[in-house]
Amino acid sequence: KAGVTQTPRYLIKTRGQQVTLSCSPISGHRSVSWYQQTPGQGLQFLFEYFSETQRNKGNFPGRFSGRQFSNSRSEMNVSTLELGDSALYLCASSEGQGNTEAFFGQGTRLTVV
Amino acid sequence: GESVGLHLPTLSVQEGDNSIINCAYSNSASDYFIWYKQESGKGPQFIIDIRSNMDKRQGQRVTVLLNKTVKHLSLQIAATQPGDSAVYFCAEEKGGSYIPTFGRGTSLIVHP
Numbered sequence: 001k002a003g004v005t006q007t008p009r010y011l012i013k014t015r016g017q018q019v020t021l022s023c024s025p026i027s028g029h030r031s032v033s034w035y036q037q038t039p040g041q042g043l044q045f046l047f048e049y050f051s052e053t054q055r056n057k058g059n060f061p062g063r064f065s066g067r068q069f070s071n072s073r074s075e076m077n078v079s080t081l082e083l084g085d086s087a088l089y090l091c092a093s094s095e096g097q098g099n100t101e102a103f104f105g106q107g108t109r110l111t112v113v
Numbered sequence: 114g115e116s117v118g119l120h121l122p123t124l125s126v127q128e129g130d131n132s133i134i135n136c137a138y139s140n141s142a143s144d145y146f147i148w149y150k151q152e153s154g155k156g157p158q159f160i161i162d163i164r165s166n167m168d169k170r171q172g173q174r175v176t177v178l179l180n181k182t183v184k185h186l187s188l189q190i191a192a193t194q195p196g197d198s199a200v201y202f203c204a205e206e207k208g209g210s211y212i213p214t215f216g217r218g219t220s221l222i223v224h225p
Contacts, residue, residue: 092156
Protein backbone atom coordinates (compact mmCIF):
# COMPACT_ATOMS: atom_id res chain seq x y z
CA LYS A 1 0.00 0.00 0.00
CA ALA A 2 1.11 3.57 -0.57
CA GLY A 3 3.26 5.21 2.07
CA VAL A 4 2.95 8.60 3.68
CA THR A 5 2.98 11.32 1.05
CA GLN A 6 4.07 14.85 1.73
CA THR A 7 3.74 17.74 -0.68
CA PRO A 8 5.50 19.74 -1.80
CA ARG A 9 8.96 18.20 -1.42
CA TYR A 10 10.75 21.52 -1.59
CA LEU A 11 9.61 25.06 -0.94
CA ILE A 12 11.26 28.46 -0.83
CA LYS A 13 9.43 31.28 0.93
CA THR A 14 10.24 34.83 1.98
CA ARG A 15 10.26 36.07 5.55
CA GLY A 16 6.82 37.21 6.63
CA GLN A 17 4.96 34.93 4.25
CA GLN A 18 2.87 31.98 5.31
CA VAL A 19 3.09 28.41 4.10
CA THR A 20 0.85 25.35 4.06
CA LEU A 21 2.26 21.83 3.90
CA SER A 22 0.24 18.72 3.16
CA CYS A 23 0.43 15.16 4.41
CA SER A 24 -1.54 12.15 3.18
CA PRO A 25 -1.29 9.28 5.66
CA ILE A 26 -1.25 5.60 4.91
CA SER A 27 -4.74 4.38 4.11
CA GLY A 28 -6.54 3.43 7.29
CA HIS A 29 -4.25 5.42 9.57
CA ARG A 30 -6.11 7.92 11.70
CA SER A 31 -3.23 9.63 13.45
CA VAL A 32 -0.95 12.18 11.83
CA SER A 33 1.94 13.80 13.67
CA TRP A 34 4.15 16.62 12.48
CA TYR A 35 7.81 17.21 13.26
CA GLN A 36 10.46 19.79 12.54
CA GLN A 37 14.00 18.65 11.87
CA THR A 38 16.95 21.04 11.86
CA PRO A 39 20.69 20.48 12.19
CA GLY A 40 20.78 22.60 15.32
CA GLN A 41 17.77 21.30 17.24
CA GLY A 42 17.37 17.85 15.76
CA LEU A 43 13.94 16.29 15.47
CA GLN A 44 11.19 18.05 17.41
CA PHE A 45 7.53 17.17 17.81
CA LEU A 46 5.08 19.81 16.61
CA PHE A 47 1.61 18.33 17.09
CA GLU A 48 -0.54 15.28 16.57
CA TYR A 49 -3.98 14.99 15.06
CA PHE A 50 -6.29 12.05 15.60
CA SER A 51 -9.82 11.86 14.28
CA GLU A 52 -9.69 15.50 13.15
CA THR A 53 -8.74 16.77 16.62
CA GLN A 54 -5.41 18.04 17.83
CA ARG A 55 -4.52 15.67 20.64
CA ASN A 56 -1.02 16.78 21.55
CA LYS A 57 1.15 19.81 20.96
CA GLY A 58 4.86 20.39 21.27
CA ASN A 59 6.60 23.54 22.40
CA PHE A 60 6.23 25.70 19.32
CA PRO A 61 4.74 29.19 18.96
CA GLY A 62 1.19 29.75 17.81
CA ARG A 63 2.45 30.59 14.31
CA PHE A 64 2.54 26.84 13.80
CA SER A 65 -0.88 25.33 13.36
CA GLY A 66 -2.48 22.40 11.69
CA ARG A 67 -5.66 20.60 10.91
CA GLN A 68 -6.89 17.19 9.90
CA PHE A 69 -9.67 16.38 7.50
CA SER A 70 -12.26 13.63 7.66
CA ASN A 71 -10.17 11.48 5.30
CA SER A 72 -7.26 11.79 7.78
CA ARG A 73 -5.21 13.96 5.45
CA SER A 74 -3.52 16.74 7.37
CA GLU A 75 -2.10 20.16 6.69
CA MET A 76 0.22 22.30 8.74
CA ASN A 77 0.49 26.03 8.40
CA VAL A 78 3.25 28.37 9.46
CA SER A 79 2.40 32.05 9.43
CA THR A 80 4.75 35.04 9.46
CA LEU A 81 7.72 32.94 8.45
CA GLU A 82 11.09 33.55 10.08
CA LEU A 83 14.52 32.55 8.84
CA GLY A 84 14.73 30.06 11.70
CA ASP A 85 11.72 28.20 10.34
CA SER A 86 13.91 26.78 7.59
CA ALA A 87 13.83 23.07 8.22
CA LEU A 88 12.72 19.67 7.05
CA TYR A 89 9.10 19.19 8.07
CA LEU A 90 8.10 15.59 8.50
CA CYS A 91 4.78 13.99 9.06
CA ALA A 92 4.13 10.50 10.32
CA SER A 93 1.00 8.40 10.40
CA SER A 94 -0.07 5.55 12.61
CA GLU A 95 -3.19 3.49 13.07
CA GLY A 96 -3.93 4.71 16.55
CA GLN A 97 -3.03 7.68 18.64
CA GLY A 98 0.61 8.04 19.51
CA ASN A 99 3.83 7.03 17.86
CA THR A 100 3.62 3.26 17.98
CA GLU A 101 4.98 2.02 14.69
CA ALA A 102 4.56 5.39 13.03
CA PHE A 103 5.47 5.66 9.36
CA PHE A 104 7.17 8.83 8.18
CA GLY A 105 6.96 10.64 4.89
CA GLN A 106 10.04 11.96 3.11
CA GLY A 107 9.38 15.46 4.36
CA THR A 108 9.05 18.94 2.94
CA ARG A 109 12.25 20.95 2.83
CA LEU A 110 11.29 24.56 3.61
CA THR A 111 13.79 27.33 3.03
CA VAL A 112 12.95 30.82 4.26
CA VAL A 113 14.95 33.62 2.66
CA GLY B 114 24.03 9.40 21.49
CA GLU B 115 24.18 13.06 22.24
CA SER B 116 25.64 15.43 19.73
CA VAL B 117 27.79 18.49 20.12
CA GLY B 118 26.64 21.38 17.98
CA LEU B 119 25.97 20.28 14.42
CA HIS B 120 28.13 17.18 14.54
CA LEU B 121 26.61 13.83 15.31
CA PRO B 122 28.59 11.15 17.09
CA THR B 123 29.72 8.59 14.56
CA LEU B 124 30.14 4.86 14.83
CA SER B 125 32.20 3.18 12.12
CA VAL B 126 32.10 -0.59 11.81
CA GLN B 127 33.08 -3.26 9.34
CA GLU B 128 30.44 -5.24 7.50
CA GLY B 129 29.55 -8.30 9.50
CA ASP B 130 30.43 -6.80 12.86
CA ASN B 131 27.85 -6.20 15.55
CA SER B 132 27.01 -2.55 16.25
CA ILE B 133 25.89 -0.99 19.50
CA ILE B 134 24.34 2.47 19.48
CA ASN B 135 23.72 4.14 22.80
CA CYS B 136 21.24 6.71 24.00
CA ALA B 137 20.89 8.45 27.34
CA TYR B 138 17.38 9.63 28.03
CA SER B 139 16.48 12.47 30.30
CA ASN B 140 13.11 11.84 31.94
CA SER B 141 12.78 9.16 34.58
CA ALA B 142 9.02 9.26 34.01
CA SER B 143 9.41 8.13 30.40
CA ASP B 144 7.92 4.72 29.89
CA TYR B 145 7.98 4.20 26.14
CA PHE B 146 11.05 4.23 23.94
CA ILE B 147 11.52 3.98 20.20
CA TRP B 148 14.48 3.60 17.89
CA TYR B 149 14.37 5.11 14.41
CA LYS B 150 16.69 4.85 11.41
CA GLN B 151 17.02 7.74 9.00
CA GLU B 152 18.80 7.32 5.71
CA SER B 153 20.03 10.31 3.78
CA GLY B 154 17.16 12.10 2.03
CA LYS B 155 14.48 10.02 3.69
CA GLY B 156 12.20 10.31 6.68
CA PRO B 157 12.86 8.32 9.85
CA GLN B 158 11.90 4.65 9.82
CA PHE B 159 10.60 2.85 12.89
CA ILE B 160 12.93 0.05 13.93
CA ILE B 161 11.85 -1.23 17.32
CA ASP B 162 10.21 -0.04 20.50
CA ILE B 163 10.21 -1.04 24.15
CA ARG B 164 8.09 -0.20 27.15
CA SER B 165 9.49 0.39 30.59
CA ASN B 166 8.14 -2.87 31.96
CA MET B 167 10.72 -4.68 29.82
CA ASP B 168 14.52 -4.71 29.87
CA LYS B 169 15.09 -6.25 26.47
CA ARG B 170 13.25 -6.71 23.23
CA GLN B 171 14.41 -8.42 20.08
CA GLY B 172 13.51 -7.91 16.47
CA GLN B 173 15.02 -9.07 13.24
CA ARG B 174 18.79 -8.54 13.68
CA VAL B 175 18.11 -5.82 16.26
CA THR B 176 17.88 -5.86 20.03
CA VAL B 177 16.97 -2.97 22.29
CA LEU B 178 18.16 -2.93 25.89
CA LEU B 179 16.70 -0.63 28.50
CA ASN B 180 18.41 0.22 31.77
CA LYS B 181 16.03 2.38 33.78
CA THR B 182 18.41 2.69 36.69
CA VAL B 183 20.85 4.77 34.67
CA LYS B 184 18.32 5.97 32.07
CA HIS B 185 20.14 4.31 29.22
CA LEU B 186 18.91 2.73 26.03
CA SER B 187 20.93 0.81 23.49
CA LEU B 188 20.31 -0.61 20.05
CA GLN B 189 22.29 -3.63 19.01
CA ILE B 190 22.48 -4.53 15.34
CA ALA B 191 23.77 -7.98 14.54
CA ALA B 192 25.87 -8.70 11.46
CA THR B 193 25.81 -5.08 10.34
CA GLN B 194 25.39 -4.55 6.62
CA PRO B 195 26.22 -1.56 4.38
CA GLY B 196 22.47 -0.94 4.09
CA ASP B 197 22.41 -0.26 7.82
CA SER B 198 24.42 2.93 7.28
CA ALA B 199 22.18 5.74 8.49
CA VAL B 200 21.52 8.05 11.41
CA TYR B 201 19.85 6.32 14.35
CA PHE B 202 17.63 8.22 16.81
CA CYS B 203 16.15 7.19 20.07
CA ALA B 204 12.92 8.75 21.32
CA GLU B 205 11.30 8.71 24.73
CA GLU B 206 7.72 9.33 25.76
CA LYS B 207 6.37 10.07 29.19
CA GLY B 208 3.50 7.91 30.30
CA GLY B 209 0.56 8.36 27.97
CA SER B 210 1.67 11.79 26.76
CA TYR B 211 2.19 10.68 23.16
CA ILE B 212 4.75 13.49 22.93
CA PRO B 213 8.13 12.09 21.91
CA THR B 214 11.45 13.68 22.76
CA PHE B 215 14.21 12.69 20.38
CA GLY B 216 17.89 12.20 20.92
CA ARG B 217 20.26 13.97 18.55
CA GLY B 218 21.19 10.81 16.74
CA THR B 219 24.23 8.71 15.98
CA SER B 220 25.62 8.26 12.50
CA LEU B 221 26.43 4.63 11.73
CA ILE B 222 28.88 4.02 8.90
CA VAL B 223 29.34 0.46 7.72
CA HIS B 224 32.43 -0.26 5.67
CA PRO B 225 32.23 -3.15 3.20
